[in-house]
Amino acid sequence: MGSKKNGSTRSALRRQREKELRRSTILTAAEKLFAQKGYRKTRIEDIADIAEISVGSVYGHFKNKEDLLIGVLDDIGMYTRKLARNAFMEGDSILDGIERAGIAFFEELCLPYPEKIRLLFDESIGFSDHLIDARRNFMEKVTGDVHNALMQAKHGAGLKYSSGLSGEVIAVCITSIYAGLGNYYKFWKKQPEDTMAIGAEVVRYIVGGIKSLIVSNEERL
Amino acid sequence: MGSKKNGSTRSALRRQREKELRRSTILTAAEKLFAQKGYRKTRIEDIADIAEISVGSVYGHFKNKEDLLIGVLDDIGMYTRKLARNAFMEGDSILDGIERAGIAFFEELCLPYPEKIRLLFDESIGFSDHLIDARRNFMEKVTGDVHNALMQAKHGAGLKYSSGLSGEVIAVCITSIYAGLGNYYKFWKKQPEDTMAIGAEVVRYIVGGIKSLIVSNEERL
Amino acid sequence: MGSKKNGSTRSALRRQREKELRRSTILTAAEKLFAQKGYRKTRIEDIADIAEISVGSVYGHFKNKEDLLIGVLDDIGMYTRKLARNAFMEGDSILDGIERAGIAFFEELCLPYPEKIRLLFDESIGFSDHLIDARRNFMEKVTGDVHNALMQAKHGAGLKYSSGLSGEVIAVCITSIYAGLGNYYKFWKKQPEDTMAIGAEVVRYIVGGIKSLIVSNEERL
Amino acid sequence: MGSKKNGSTRSALRRQREKELRRSTILTAAEKLFAQKGYRKTRIEDIADIAEISVGSVYGHFKNKEDLLIGVLDDIGMYTRKLARNAFMEGDSILDGIERAGIAFFEELCLPYPEKIRLLFDESIGFSDHLIDARRNFMEKVTGDVHNALMQAKHGAGLKYSSGLSGEVIAVCITSIYAGLGNYYKFWKKQPEDTMAIGAEVVRYIVGGIKSLIVSNEERL
DNA sequence: GATGAATGAGCGTTCATTCAT
DNA sequence: TATGAATGAACGCTCATTCAT
Numbered sequence: 001m002g003s004k005k006n007g008s009t010r011s012a013l014r015r016q017r018e019k020e021l022r023r024s025t026i027l028t029a030a031e032k033l034f035a036q037k038g039y040r041k042t043r044i045e046d047i048a049d050i051a052e053i054s055v056g057s058v059y060g061h062f063k064n065k066e067d068l069l070i071g072v073l074d075d076i077g078m079y080t081r082k083l084a085r086n087a088f089m090e091g092d093s094i095l096d097g098i099e100r101a102g103i104a105f106f107e108e109l110c111l112p113y114p115e116k117i118r119l120l121f122d123e124s125i126g127f128s129d130h131l132i133d134a135r136r137n138f139m140e141k142v143t144g145d146v147h148n149a150l151m152q153a154k155h156g157a158g159l160k161y162s163s164g165l166s167g168e169v170i171a172v173c174i175t176s177i178y179a180g181l182g183n184y185y186k187f188w189k190k191q192p193e194d195t196m197a198i199g200a201e202v203v204r205y206i207v208g209g210i211k212s213l214i215v216s217n218e219e220r221l
Numbered sequence: 222m223g224s225k226k227n228g229s230t231r232s233a234l235r236r237q238r239e240k241e242l243r244r245s246t247i248l249t250a251a252e253k254l255f256a257q258k259g260y261r262k263t264r265i266e267d268i269a270d271i272a273e274i275s276v277g278s279v280y281g282h283f284k285n286k287e288d289l290l291i292g293v294l295d296d297i298g299m300y301t302r303k304l305a306r307n308a309f310m311e312g313d314s315i316l317d318g319i320e321r322a323g324i325a326f327f328e329e330l331c332l333p334y335p336e337k338i339r340l341l342f343d344e345s346i347g348f349s350d351h352l353i354d355a356r357r358n359f360m361e362k363v364t365g366d367v368h369n370a371l372m373q374a375k376h377g378a379g380l381k382y383s384s385g386l387s388g389e390v391i392a393v394c395i396t397s398i399y400a401g402l403g404n405y406y407k408f409w410k411k412q413p414e415d416t417m418a419i420g421a422e423v424v425r426y427i428v429g430g431i432k433s434l435i436v437s438n439e440e441r442l
Numbered sequence: 443m444g445s446k447k448n449g450s451t452r453s454a455l456r457r458q459r460e461k462e463l464r465r466s467t468i469l470t471a472a473e474k475l476f477a478q479k480g481y482r483k484t485r486i487e488d489i490a491d492i493a494e495i496s497v498g499s500v501y502g503h504f505k506n507k508e509d510l511l512i513g514v515l516d517d518i519g520m521y522t523r524k525l526a527r528n529a530f531m532e533g534d535s536i537l538d539g540i541e542r543a544g545i546a547f548f549e550e551l552c553l554p555y556p557e558k559i560r561l562l563f564d565e566s567i568g569f570s571d572h573l574i575d576a577r578r579n580f581m582e583k584v585t586g587d588v589h590n591a592l593m594q595a596k597h598g599a600g601l602k603y604s605s606g607l608s609g610e611v612i613a614v615c616i617t618s619i620y621a622g623l624g625n626y627y628k629f630w631k632k633q634p635e636d637t638m639a640i641g642a643e644v645v646r647y648i649v650g651g652i653k654s655l656i657v658s659n660e661e662r663l
Numbered sequence: 664m665g666s667k668k669n670g671s672t673r674s675a676l677r678r679q680r681e682k683e684l685r686r687s688t689i690l691t692a693a694e695k696l697f698a699q700k701g702y703r704k705t706r707i708e709d710i711a712d713i714a715e716i717s718v719g720s721v722y723g724h725f726k727n728k729e730d731l732l733i734g735v736l737d738d739i740g741m742y743t744r745k746l747a748r749n750a751f752m753e754g755d756s757i758l759d760g761i762e763r764a765g766i767a768f769f770e771e772l773c774l775p776y777p778e779k780i781r782l783l784f785d786e787s788i789g790f791s792d793h794l795i796d797a798r799r800n801f802m803e804k805v806t807g808d809v810h811n812a813l814m815q816a817k818h819g820a821g822l823k824y825s826s827g828l829s830g831e832v833i834a835v836c837i838t839s840i841y842a843g844l845g846n847y848y849k850f851w852k853k854q855p856e857d858t859m860a861i862g863a864e865v866v867r868y869i870v871g872g873i874k875s876l877i878v879s880n881e882e883r884l
Numbered sequence: 885g886a887t888g889a890a891t892g893a894g895c896g897t898t899c900a901t902t903c904a905t
Numbered sequence: 906t907a908t909g910a911a912t913g914a915a916c917g918c919t920c921a922t923t924c925a926t
Contacts, residue, residue: 011926019889040261043916054891056919065917162422165415169422176401177394184360184393194386201383201390205430212429213422240906264899266909275908277902286900453905461910482703485895496912498899507896581847604864607857611864618843619836626802626835636828643825643832643876650875651868682885706920708888717887719923728921 023061023071026051031072035115039069069119070134076116077138081145083108088149094159095207098149102174102203110181111195117182120175143171150214159214166213174206244282244292247272252293256336260290290340291355297337298359302366304329309370315380316428318370323395323424331402332416338400364392371435380435387434395427465503465513468493473514477557481511511561512576518558519580523587525550530591536601537649540591544616544645552623553637559624585613592656601656608655616648686724686734689714694735698778702732732782733797739779740801744808746771751812757822758870760812765837765866773844774858780845783838806834813877822877829876837869 029050033042044065048055062068087104091097110117120138147167150159161167181202250271254263265286269276283289308325312318331338341359368388371380382388402423471492475484486507490497504510529546533539552559562580589609592601603609623644692713696705707728711718725731750767754760773780783801810830813822824830844865 015889015926022889044918045916055917056892057890059918060889162425163418165419165422169419169426172401173398173423173426176398179401180393180397197384198386198390201386201434202394204383204433205390205394208433209426209430212425212432265901266899269909276900276910277908278906280901281906457905457910464910486897487895497897497914498912499910501897502910604867605860607861607864611861611868614843614847615840615865615868618847619839622835622839622842639826640828640832643828644836646825646875647832647836647872651872654867654871654874655864678885707922708920711888718889718921719887720885722922723885 019061022051022053022057026053026058026061026068027071027075030068031075031116031119034069034072034119035113039065039119066128066131070131073120073131073134073138076120077141080105080109080116080120081141085145094150095210098210099203099207101149102206103199105178106181106199106202107196110178111199114182117179120179139171139175142175143168146171146174150210162213162215170210170213173209177202177206240282243272243274243278247274247279247282247289248292248296251289252296252337252340255290255293255340256334260286260340287352291352294341294352294355294359297341298362301326301330301341302362305366315371316431319431320424320428322370323427324420326399327402327420327423328417331399332420335402338402341396341400360392360396363396364389367392367395371431383434383436391431391434394430398423398427461503464493464495464499468495468500468503468510469513469517472510473517473558473561476511476514476561477555481507481561508570508573512573515562515573515576515580518562519583522547522551522558522562523583527587536592537652540652541645541649543591544648545641547620548623548641548644549638552620553641556624559621562621581613581617584617585610588613588616592652604655604657612652612655615651619644619648682724685714685716685720689716689721689724689731690734690738693731694738694779694782697732697735697782698776702728702782729794733794736783736794736797736801739783740804743768743772743783744804748808757813758873761873762866762870764812765869766862768841769844769862769865770859773841774862777845780842783842802834802838805838806831809834809837813873825876825878833873833876836872840865840869 026047029047030042032050033046036042044058045055047068048058051058058068062071084101084105088097088101091100120135150161150167150170247268250268251263253271254267257263265279266276268289269279272279279289283292305322305326309318309322312321341356371382371388371391468489471489472484474492475488478484486500487497489510490500493500500510504513526543526547530539530543533542562577592603592609592612689710692710693705695713696709699705707721708718710731711721714721721731725734747764747768751760751764754763783798813824813830813833
């Protein structure tokens with residue numbers, strides 16, 4: 001336990017921290033460019049430039065370009081789920097929670113960073129199994145999130161799917177709608193007040209769809 | 222009206238016909254490959270091979286690769302709208318028509334050619350204004366289709382949007398859901414009976430969402 | 443058999459001829475550079491420069507860099523065997539023919555183009571099976587050449603190997619010695635008269651070795 | 664002669680020993696990989712991994728990659744010469760000694776470590792003067808070894824070259840043949856008994872060649 | 885001296901587009 | 906108009922070497 005050992009432990013920790021930081025800097029740069037120009041048009045050199053490191057360094061942290069995309073997708077997916085979960089927890093009822101989650105998703109992701117959403121869906125076509133796995137993984141987790149949200153006996157209101165497939169269908173519909181929103185948002189170029197109204201309408205649509213596929217145990221949601 | 226002129230008119234017509242045929246052959250080949258391997262991974266040479274013409278010939282019919290994609294999108298869009306329109310016309314009521322349109326869309330496009338749908342949405346990111354226009358054009362027409370379907374006083378049932386944005390929102394939600402279905406369908410790998418059940422659930426979701434955004438003039442849809 | 447058909451046949455022939463010519467130009471450039479700088483240090487761009495074509499064109503004629511090396515090796519191998527065969531045919535006896543072949547090989551290949559020899563042996567290590575096959579193919583043919591030369595009952599002098607392996611051993615020894623000569627020639631930097639003397643000594647060595655492994659049917663070679 | 668000085672001398676010695684050991688560990692790792700994958704395909708990182716040190720440390724012991732190759736060649740050369748010398752010493756006559764040396768070389772080097780031989784010849788093309796010097800140095804020493812072996816009046820049997828160049832020619836032929844054997848051995852894939860027979864044939868070939876270039880003072884070798 | 889992350893020049897290969905025939 | 910060989914810019918990835926710790 002001499003100062004030497006402490007020192008090396010400390011420097012190892014610092015190294016570790018710096019490595020994590022570097023990795024996250026690269027991911028941020030990649031996310032920005034992938035969203036801006038699309039995966040295929042983004043060059044590793046550009047990512048390195050923005051991250052203010054060398055091309056070789058990128059490859060010290062990520063196996064290859066696709067690995068970078070997977071990292072970006074994982075990050076976005078994690079952030080997205082956390083956002084929705086937090087909003088959901090604040091709801092008074094299940095459907096109120098879902099509404100809040102939808103609104104949060106729309107206002108805190110689709111509006112400020114529409115491209116992030118697109119990345120989760122558009123850019124992962126035609127790639128390796130790893131990438132498909134990353135995407136499937138995200139979808140399964142979201143499906144699980146939605147399922148848990150609907151099924152938990154929160155505030156005494158239990159729900160039931162109208163069929164065994166409804167959970168998946170609802171999850172896919174919700175994510176697809178938001179993906180679509182992310183895609184089209186740039187075409188709308190609406191005034192801010194319209195944007196908010198669109199968000200509200202979309203959430204109503206989503207909740208309306210959900211209601212069609214679930215039945216309340218107590219006939220009251 | 223000498224034989225000469227007649228002859229040249231005829232041959233001009235024949236040439237015209239052949240040119241159209243050639244163009245359509247190229248488009249079919251491009252559509253197949255774009256759907257199969259994605260736009261960026263498809264090489265002009267491959268398209269030429271399948272169309273059984275030369276690379277140079279492709280450029281005789283289309284300005285560049287992107288122009289080919291626009292042509293493909295236009296074709297798919299036209300086919301899609303026709304499919305939905307025909308199904309819709311057979312419905313007894315507006316919502317019944319929408320349901321039929323959705324089912325037709327799912328069963329006649331998403332199931333047999335899931336990749337075509339993807340093309341309409343996934344592959345058009347990060348391109349020129351022309352391509353964005355093609356896509357916007359498709360979306361606007363679909364929006365119009367949905368609007369017309371809902372608004373027409375067919376069988377005496379007039380509907381009203383709950384807001385001025387509902388038409389667009391509904392159109393975006395529907396197309397997005399089907400795009401999402403196209404994307405994820407391959408991950409499901411379900412049994413055929415499940416597939417059909419999924420289609421039915423999705424349509425219920427869609428119709429449920431629509432109901433949330435419209436009000437009947439006569440309180441009966 | 444109109445002029446048109448003749449024309450297209452002719453132009454097809456010309457195209458064919460030009461293509462062959464182009465291929466051979468590329469091979470010549472590649473051979474020069476591979477010999478000069480070694481396979482790995484030679485860049486496709488340099489080959490294209492010397493051949494006065496574009497980089498892409500190289501890939502129109504050869505699948506990849508290794509394919510180019512295989513082509514070069516095949517050419518050199520073919521030339522080498524022809525050279526030795528012709529010299530051998532002029533000999534009065536088998537061993538005289540072998541001596542002539544050795545001298546021709548040394549004077550017409552090792553001296554003017556020592557690097558060509560090296561290419562056959564040195565640069566093919568650590569590559570794909572295709573390349574190894576090309577090399578094995580060359581060795582087997584040379585083994586066959588030597589075998590045929592020794593075994594043919596030319597001028598009534600039949601020979602017999604002292605063992606079933608002698609044919610291969612002799613072929614490997616001869617090719618190895620010449621490969622070694624090619625390798626070391628640049629270190630010698632001898633006067634021309636020495637060079638010739640070295641060639642003669644080497645041939646004596648080779649023939650002496652062969653004599654040790656064969657027995658004459660008539661005790662006279 | 665205080666304990667301090669002794670101590671520092673001892674520790675200096677220990678450090679010296681450790682340094683040599685480290686250097687030799689690196690060389691062993693490099694030799695293994697160079698032989699296995701070829702010089703150019705071997706990465707410094709791989710060598711460091713096998714030697715269980717860091718990349719930077721390799722550069723503490725060797726100026727650069729080529730310097731490593733030179734070190735490896737020197738080691739192999741030294742080992743090879745020692746091997747041949749020891750075997751030669753056990754012979755009853757000069758040519759018997761040469762035969763023994765050849766057999767030892769074949770059985771103790773070519774068979775167990777064919778790649779080492781290749782390194783001496785194949786991988787040193789297209790490099791700096793230092794490398795060429797290392798190789799020339801090896802060749803000159805082997806030439807000297809052969810010369811000494813043939814010329815020494817061992818057991819009363821003096822020999823004479825048939826020309827002033829014979830010594831070099833013989834040395835080059837012998838080393839070339841063994842280099843060739845190393846190269847081709849993997850293509851033969853013979854049974855062990857064939858392998859031994861090949862070794863014996865090759866030695867006969869070598870000795871036969873030598874006999875052609877030397878004359879006995881007493882007409883008896 | 886030892887470490888190992890960072891560097892960046894370098895290269896093989898692809899493919900949309902052009903153009904001589 | 907059709908052809909298909911030629912073009913060359915573009916980019917992903919490697920790895921010998923350096924250097925701050």
